[in-house]
Amino acid sequence: MDDKQYSKELSTKDAAELLNVKVTTIHKYVKEGKLTPSNVASWHIDNRKYFYEADLLRLKKELEKPGYTTGDVAKILNLHTVTISQYVAKGLLKAEKHIYKGRELNFISKEEFDRFSKKYLGKKRAEKKEFYDKDSETAWFQRFANQDGMEARILIEDYEPVLVTKSGLRITINEIEGNGYLPQTLIIDHGYVSKKGYATFAFSYQDKIDYPLYDFIEICYSHLGPKNMKLGLEESILTLEIKPYVFPDNLLNEKIVDLLNLHLKEGSITPSRKGIYIDSDHEILTFAAPSSLKKKVKQASDEKNITMEELLADIVSNYFNDGN
Numbered sequence: 438m439d440d441k442q443y444s445k446e447l448s449t450k451d452a453a454e455l456l457n458v459k460v461t462t463i464h465k466y467v468k469e470g471k472l473t474p475s476n477v478a479s480w481h482i483d484n485r486k487y488f489y490e491a492d493l494l495r496l497k498k499e500l501e502k503p504g505y506t507t508g509d510v511a512k513i514l515n516l517h518t519v520t521i522s523q524y525v526a527k528g529l530l531k532a533e534k535h536i537y538k539g540r541e542l543n544f545i546s547k548e549e550f551d552r553f554s555k556k557y558l559g560k561k562r563a564e565k566k567e568f569y570d571k572d573s574e575t576a577w578f579q580r581f582a583n584q585d586g587m588e589a590r591i592l593i594e595d596y597e598p599v600l601v602t603k604s605g606l607r608i609t610i611n612e613i614e615g616n617g618y619l620p621q622t623l624i625i626d627h628g629y630v631s632k633k634g635y636a637t638f639a640f641s642y643q644d645k646i647d648y649p650l651y652d653f654i655e656i657c658y659s660h661l662g663p664k665n666m667k668l669g670l671e672e673s674i675l676t677l678e679i680k681p682y683v684f685p686d687n688l689l690n691e692k693i694v695d696l697l698n699l700h701l702k703e704g705s706i707t708p709s710r711k712g713i714y715i716d717s718d719h720e721i722l723t724f725a726a727p728s729s730l731k732k733k734v735k736q737a738s739d740e741k742n743i744t745m746e747e748l749l750a751d752i753v754s755n756y757f758n759d760g761n
Contacts (some may be wrong), residue, residue, distance in 0.1 A: 446475050449587025452488045456497055463488075470494055503535045504544035514554060529553070531675040568668035569658075570598075574624060575610055576649040576658055577668055581618040589618055590646035593670055601646055622655040627662030630680035635667065636699060636704030642670060650677075650700070653693050660684065683722045685712040722753075 452472075453460045466472040467486070474486040502509075509524065511518040524530040525543055530553045534545035545553070568574040577598055581589045589602040591610075600608040600618060608616050642651060657679055659667055665680035687759070689697075694713060698706055704718045726734075731745075738748040 446487040447490055447493060449486050449488070452493050455490075455493050456500070466496065500538075502544065504533075504546045505550050507532070507543055507545070510545055510550060510553075524553075526535060541611045568666075569663040570610070571663075573610060575613070575620070576624055576663065578654045579624070579658070580621040580646075580655060581613065582618040582621055583602065583619070588646065590651060592644060592646065593642065596670065601644075603646060622659060624658045625660075625662050626741075627665065630661070630665045632681040632717065634704075634717030635678035635680060636706075636717050637702045638679075638700045639677055639702050640677075640696075640700040642673045642675050649693050650696055653689070653697065656684065656688050660688070674715040679715065680717045681714075683709065683712045683714045689713050700747065 449460055449463050453463050456463070463472065463486075467474065472488060474480050475489045475492075476483055476487050480486045480567065497575065505513075507521040508518050510516075510530070513520045514521075521530065525532045525545075531549050532545050534541050535544050536542075537544070551745045575591060575598070577591055577593060579591050579602060581591070584588075587602055589600050589606075590597050594607075598610055600610065600613050602608070608618070623712075636726070638650075642649075652690060654668065654677060657677075661679055662684055665682075667676070667678040669676045689712075694706070697715070705714065705716045707714045711754075734745050734748060738745045741748060
């Protein structure tokens with residue numbers, strides 16, 4: 438028996454509301470053969486088309502997207518569709534091909550989108566300019582202590598900063614003051630260092646509040662200030678970049694200097710009469726470009742909140758790192 442006999446009939450207007458489309462779209466579906474009026478033989482006499490609710494629900498299911506398109510993901514995450522397509526091509530974002538409205542498209546499931554967006558947004562928060570929260574005056578790896586002398590340090594878990602005490606207690610950033618913990622290192626807002634480039638260090642993230650390199654990061658907070666630093670975390674590797682600076686001998690003990698030499702990736706460390714000089718080892722590289730290209734570089738650097746020089750240096754570095 439045809440269950441349509443027991444299906445509710447809806448007018449064209451109601452059908453449009455059910456499918457969340459315009460009335461003209463319903464007429465288009467009829468013309469294309471996607472919908473057939475229940476009164477197909479008499480609608481000219483009735484002066485109105487009606488549709489079985491069962492047919493409308495079937496079509497609604499057919500019209501539903503089998504997930505997020507790359508365009509949907511790009512819009513939600515405020516990225517370019519090309520960027521999302523590159524993530525898919527590299528396997529960082531899993532997609533499956535489905536036929537939708539006559540076209541074969543990549544679709545990302547809700548579960549995969551949730552996984553990717555959580556990881557992506559977490560990494561965004563862990564970018565090199567997000568290590569210092571000026572409003573709360575807290576920074577990654579900053580030391581704290583309470584009135585009982587219990588030591589603690591801000592560590593990173595799932596790309597989120599959290600205060601970890603020596604006893605292993607975890608305290609969220611918003612609850613630090615309420616738990617009686619005060620910073621032991623002041624973060625000073627020094628002016629920009631005009632010397633070119635950064636010295637770069639890369640080392641494995643350590644879930645230890647007494648790791649010596651975290652002490653060095655704190656020294657940089659006090660003597661260089663956040664403006665002259667970059668600090669990022671990716672795949673358990675911390676990258677620290679600092680502007681050229683002479684650290685007095687009494688600030689850096691032998692153990693810290695040895696660790697810095699071990700994990701130095703770019704730049705140089707030179708003992709001097711004034712102290713330990715950490716330099717960027719950068720040289721000026723210039724080239725002329727059309728004004729139209731310069732405008733694009735300026736726009737891209739503004740979007741990334743970095744200087745044009747930093748953007749171009751990243752592009753050139755990535756070019757050679759990719760094996761070209």
